[in-house]
Amino acid sequence: MSGAMRSAAGGLVWFAPCIALILSSLPHLSCSSPHATVADRPPAHIAYHAEKLFVPAGWSAVPDGERSSFPELILTKNDGGAAMMLRELKPAASAESPLSKEDVCVLGNISMQNKLGADSNDLRILRLPSVTGDEKEFCVYIYSENSLLRRVVVFRAKSKIYEVELRQNSDSLALSSVVDAQMAFVKSLMRAE
Numbered sequence: 001m002s003g004a005m006r007s008a009a010g011g012l013v014w015f016a017p018c019i020a021l022i023l024s025s026l027p028h029l030s031c032s033s034p035h036a037t038v039a040d041r042p043p044a045h046i047a048y049h050a051e052k053l054f055v056p057a058g059w060s061a062v063p064d065g066e067r068s069s070f071p072e073l074i075l076t077k078n079d080g081g082a083a084m085m086l087r088e089l090k091p092a093a094s095a096e097s098p099l100s101k102e103d104v105c106v107l108g109n110i111s112m113q114n115k116l117g118a119d120s121n122d123l124r125i126l127r128l129p130s131v132t133g134d135e136k137e138f139c140v141y142i143y144s145e146n147s148l149l150r151r152v153v154v155f156r157a158k159s160k161i162y163e164v165e166l167r168q169n170s171d172s173l174a175l176s177s178v179v180d181a182q183m184a185f186v187k188s189l190m191r192a193e
Contacts, residue, residue, distance in 0.1 A: 054188035056181035059084070075185065081173035082166060084182055086189070089154070089161040099161070105129045108139030108154040111163050115143065115152070122146050129154070138186065149175045153182060157190045164189075 055061055055075060062074040073086040089111060091099050099107065108129030116123055126149070127142040139154040149168040154161065166182040168175050 053192075054185065056184050059181060059185075077169075077173075077178065077181075081170050082168055082175075082178045084185060085165045085167065087163050087165070089163055091161070100159075103131070104137065104154060104156065105131050105139040107156075107161055108141055108152075111152060111154050112141050112143070137190070147171065151175060151179065151182065153186050155186060155190060157192070162189065 053061065053073075058078050059075045060078060062076060072088060075084040075086075077083065089107065091110075099110075112125065112129055116125070123143055123145050125141065125143045127140070129139045129141040132138050132140050137155060140151065142149060142151050144150065148171060151166040152163050153166075154163045156162070164182060164186050166175065166178060
């Protein structure tokens with residue numbers, strides 16, 4: 001029995017450097033957290049301007065003066081039942097090149113992990129990130145926050161990584177009734193490349 005204990009202890013000594021290496025590389029694979037303050041993360045300047053954007057019927061772009069610099073662009077449903085937020089996901093400089101070659105759902109998983117944040121018990125993942133679209137160009141996941149649904153589409157456009165988050169503002173609105181508007185908006189952003 002003491003021989004088995006010695007070999008188990010020897011195995012742990014061998015695995016420790018491997019585990020340390022893996023854990024030390026994790027920060028390089030994350031994007032900036034949406035929970036970071038504006039002082040910690042300078043606002044991204046999106047090349048899309050509200051005047052030149054496709055805005056789905058029944059939606060309006062919130063003017064720059066009526067919103068903070070984060071998120072970069074907000075669309076609201078005219079009846080106030082939902083909102084869409086466009087954000088650029090900015091990976092750390094050391095992770096930019098490796099992530100440019102990754103599948104879009106790797107990016108979706110990173111986006112989802114950033115949303116979960118360690119301090120929030122009000123968020124629940126309802127649909128894990130999965131690829132969608134004819135050419136598998138989008139990654140979609142759904143979560144709930146305080147019992148309201150959030151649908152996030154992660155995609156690439158203009159050699160950058162973006163997400164459009166569709167937010168249910170009232171539980172009386174069926175999220176499925178505005179998904180088509182979200183996808184039309186996302187596709188218009190991709191065509192604007």
